[in-house]
Amino acid sequence: MEENEDFQVPFNAENAGGCVCPTCPVQIRSECVKQKIKLESSETDPAKLYCSAGVSLCGDLDFSQSCICGTCPVWQKYSLVSKSPSLYFCRHGKAKQI
Secondary structure, eight states: OOOOTTTTOSHHHHHHHHHHHOOTTTTTHHHHHHHHHHHOSSSSSSSSSSHHHHOOOOOOTTTTTTTGGGOOHHHTTTGGEEEEESSSSHHHOOOEEE
């Protein structure tokens, strides 16, 4: 994948299908996330693809838990380890070029 300053993880069906955010220990017990997953049409905070969409609007995430971004196919496909932030996108926002 070519690096450029306009880097962005595409918010699309393919990436959403590989996203592990809904199974992440940080948000798995969140009532807010559970409701958003049920609605699935929420465009403001889809409970998925925080590396593309940005910080979660849910206030009940448990950041004392370990995130699982490193196991995510989207994280691997876009080499997010070399972006900023590289983890906890639901807390820190979209992945950006360093």
